[in-house]
Amino acid sequence: MSEAVVQTRSLRRQFGATVAVADLSLSIGRGEIFGFLGPNGAGKTTSLKLLLGLLEPGGGTGEVLGAPLGERRARARIGFLPEHFRFHCCLTGRELLRFHGKLHGMRGAVLERRIDELLVRVDLTDAEGRPLREYSKGMTQRVGLAQALINDPELVFLDEPTSGLDPLGRLLVRDIIQELRDRGTTVFLNSHLLGEVEATCDRVVFVREGRVVRELSLAQSVGDIAVELRVAPLDPATLAGLAQFGSAITRTRELLRMRVSDESVLPKLAAWLVGRGLSLYELRSRRRSLEEWFVEIMGDGQRPG
Amino acid sequence: MRITLASLICALLLLVVFGTSVYFLYRFGPGAVPRPAFIRQAQLETLTLAGLYVANFLALAFSVLLPVDSLSGEIDSGVIQTIASKPVSRSTIVLGKWLAFLGMATGYLLLVTLGVVLLVRLFTGFVPPHLATALPVLLLGAATLLTLSIAGGTRMTTITNAIVVFGFYAIAFIGGWIETIGALLGSDAARYIGTAISLVSPVDAMWRLAAHRLQSPLVQQLPGPFSSAAVPSAAMVVWAVGYVIATLLAALRGFRTRAL
Numbered sequence: 001m002s003e004a005v006v007q008t009r010s011l012r013r014q015f016g017a018t019v020a021v022a023d024l025s026l027s028i029g030r031g032e033i034f035g036f037l038g039p040n041g042a043g044k045t046t047s048l049k050l051l052l053g054l055l056e057p058g059g060g061t062g063e064v065l066g067a068p069l070g071e072r073r074a075r076a077r078i079g080f081l082p083e084h085f086r087f088h089c090c091l092t093g094r095e096l097l098r099f100h101g102k103l104h105g106m107r108g109a110v111l112e113r114r115i116d117e118l119l120v121r122v123d124l125t126d127a128e129g130r131p132l133r134e135y136s137k138g139m140t141q142r143v144g145l146a147q148a149l150i151n152d153p154e155l156v157f158l159d160e161p162t163s164g165l166d167p168l169g170r171l172l173v174r175d176i177i178q179e180l181r182d183r184g185t186t187v188f189l190n191s192h193l194l195g196e197v198e199a200t201c202d203r204v205v206f207v208r209e210g211r212v213v214r215e216l217s218l219a220q221s222v223g224d225i226a227v228e229l230r231v232a233p234l235d236p237a238t239l240a241g242l243a244q245f246g247s248a249i250t251r252t253r254e255l256l257r258m259r260v261s262d263e264s265v266l267p268k269l270a271a272w273l274v275g276r277g278l279s280l281y282e283l284r285s286r287r288r289s290l291e292e293w294f295v296e297i298m299g300d301g302q303r304p305g
Numbered sequence: 306m307r308i309t310l311a312s313l314i315c316a317l318l319l320l321v322v323f324g325t326s327v328y329f330l331y332r333f334g335p336g337a338v339p340r341p342a343f344i345r346q347a348q349l350e351t352l353t354l355a356g357l358y359v360a361n362f363l364a365l366a367f368s369v370l371l372p373v374d375s376l377s378g379e380i381d382s383g384v385i386q387t388i389a390s391k392p393v394s395r396s397t398i399v400l401g402k403w404l405a406f407l408g409m410a411t412g413y414l415l416l417v418t419l420g421v422v423l424l425v426r427l428f429t430g431f432v433p434p435h436l437a438t439a440l441p442v443l444l445l446g447a448a449t450l451l452t453l454s455i456a457g458g459t460r461m462t463t464i465t466n467a468i469v470v471f472g473f474y475a476i477a478f479i480g481g482w483i484e485t486i487g488a489l490l491g492s493d494a495a496r497y498i499g500t501a502i503s504l505v506s507p508v509d510a511m512w513r514l515a516a517h518r519l520q521s522p523l524v525q526q527l528p529g530p531f532s533s534a535a536v537p538s539a540a541m542v543v544w545a546v547g548y549v550i551a552t553l554l555a556a557l558r559g560f561r562t563r564a565l
Contacts, residue, residue: 082383
């Protein structure tokens with residue numbers, strides 16, 4: 001991994017007797033698009049607030065952009081879109097962006113130029129002069145995204161950025177994340193929409209009860225692949241031999257199911273079967289979706305949030 | 306914005322009602338009848354103080370209500386999250402709000418009090434004495450409640466905060482009366498209780514001190530609703546200044562450690 005822009009060691013936070021974050025250890029490299037996944041109540045938003053300095057940790061340590069959590073000089077290089085973006089509703093879209101730009105110390109023509117760019121990027125040019133209270137949910141989310149990017153940040157925290165957006169809005173957010181990746185910006189993405197995460201993230205971690213329970217790389221083409229085979233004749237020696245290629249082998253009449261670790265196994269498997277003189281009628285492979293991973297990692301006992 | 310607008314409407318109503326009353330009293334009513342100078346002086350001072358009493362009350366209510374929702378409302382709604390995650394210190398956020406609201410409260414206090422004074426001057430030619438030293442004392446009283454309101458907002462919800470701060474004002478009001486009645490009846494115990502209450506909440510003490518300054522020595526000796534029987538000392542002004550500073554420091558500390 002490249003230089004870590006977020007590094008935490010055993011972060012902990014509780015509210016009264018309730019432990020929101022039990023033991024959070026993370027490392028996120030520069031330029032990564034990082035997904036932070038977990039069921040409701042897993043401590044995702046609390047973790048994010050700890051990283052932003054909005055909450056004091058009860059234990060553990062961490063650094064963001066090389067500075068201790070919550071330090072002002074690091075906050076100058078961060079962007080943040082909260083899950084429920086709220087604002088002073090008397091402001092117009094442009095005034096909101098100007099206000100947040102000024103909080104970053106931006107002024108004058110530089111700030112106005114940046115606002116112009118962002119209004120175009122989030123497709124709100126025609127609504128810039130309207131009060132925010134007249135904005136739809138999707139427009140609110142888009143202007144919130146623009147405020148998160150006003151300072152051209154090195155690290156962006158997006159908490160459910162596509163919440164309330166229609167398919168076109170989601171596509172726009174996905175494109176913006178892609179642009180951020182191209183510019184080397186690190187993105188910390190907290191989302192329930194696993195399809196969005198799968199399409200944009202390089203790596204994800206699953207958190208449960210405030211702990212990282214699994215880490216998964218989505219950028220590399222490795223991972224758990226489900227394979228279905230229809231082959232004849234099937235004898236015990238063939239079944240035993242398949243074990244060298246994968247695991248979890250099950251048989252239902254003529255259909256074999258197994259899991260392999262890598263796509264490169266598939267041609268070797270086919271060659272081995274044909275080499276043994278067997279007739280291969282069908283070979284299908286399918287990568288496990290993030291949703292399947294989620295269900296497996298979180299366990300059957302997980303209740304809907 | 307709505308609080309400011311509603312407060313301005315109240316101020317306008319006060320000035321219209323007060324001005325109309327003064328006009329009719331001193332142009333056509335009993336006030337137009339020639340009287341000995343000291344009686345006319347006492348009447349005008351009492352009338353001016355009655356107007357200033359309501360003006361001061363409006364300014365105090367404005368000082369409580371204007372900032373009461375500022376921090377607690379932004380914390381509750383989540384607006385503060387995007388602000389506090391920017392490179393501004395939490396102390397700057399609190400101090401910025403305090404200074405802005407203090408400026409607005411000062412403007413409002415000057416509007417209503419000087420409005421009352423100008424109306425009396427316009428219709429009767431009378432101007433109360435020591436206005437330049439009394440108004441800063443009134444402002445100090447307003448600053449006390451304003452700072453309490455901001456400090457409360459760092460830890461309490463909007464409604465709870467409003468109840469607590471108005472409670473401080475109510476305590477001060479009762480304390481003032483206990484102290485005044487104690488002084489008139491010669492009860493040291495009542496005076497000490499009143500003084501102790503003023504130390505907890507010095508708002509009413511600031512009004513009584515300003516009201517005393519706004520009366521001539523002759524009228525100060527007369528019993529009445531604005532009696533000078535229990536005038537707080539200059540030390541109470543020092544105490545109130547320290548009170549504001551201590552409350553502001555508590556607000557800074559409260560917000561610095563607040564979970565957002």
